[in-house]
Amino acid sequence: MVGLYCDFHAQQEQSTTNMLGAMLKQLASRGGISEHTREAFREAKKEFGGRGLRLPDMVDVLKKAITSLPRLFICIDALDECAQKHRRELMESLRQIVRVSPGARVFLTGRPHIDDEIVECFNSPLRIPLTPTHGDIKSYLEMRLSGDSTPSAMDDGLREDIMTIIPKKISEM
């Protein structure tokens, strides 16, 4: 399992190579650093004074690190928060990676507006629309009410209203 969280505020830092590199880093810190990765590092150090890998090389190293794994979940959260250029590159890289690694599964989350991009890149991805369920909202509200900082302002009627009206409003949205 490797995972990334995209963030609007880190778009600069979250370049495609940095994001793919972070996945490799997670793999390496658990399964050890592959000889192939070490070689790429030594090569880069010798020839380019330690410059980071270029995108195609990063994809290549990652492919080699993943193909041997029977199962790998790659989870990327809030893909829409990634800069568009990086997002396209990232999806394309993932497409190349899963093509050679049948055991890999990619889990993406994001806002609906990037759906077209995802469908275009990955042939026919499985898709699940997310909306909070009634149960989700209720558990959340209960959690918030139990942490109320001014409990003296709360009474049964207000509590009842909160627990009925909020879930109803949300389901109407």
Place this chain on the structure above:
Amino acid sequence: MSPGHQQVTGNINSFNTVNFIAELDDEGHQILQWLSPLEPQKRHQGVRTDRLDGVGNWVLETTEFRKWRDGEDGCVEPVLFCYGNPGVGKTYVRYEVNWSKITPMLLTISK
């Protein structure tokens, strides 16, 4: 503590790299630095702390999710996209019922 919570916590540890990094040689440390400055496992800890147990669990029961998780390699579409508006619930609930919280749940199936 619910069994589900323990399961998630145990799996979170497998996502957290800190313990493992200590065992790397000098070159290993340099390589990790060189690969990327990003440290997603730190953010992961935050998400884990904020997560409300059970919220979003229904996703794991959907046909799409099961197909994606259990389908035979090479036969099933390997990409699953979960999408939702950030505004859903935000105005009323303030704290969004966030899709981020699904990611840690996946840890329970990735052992």
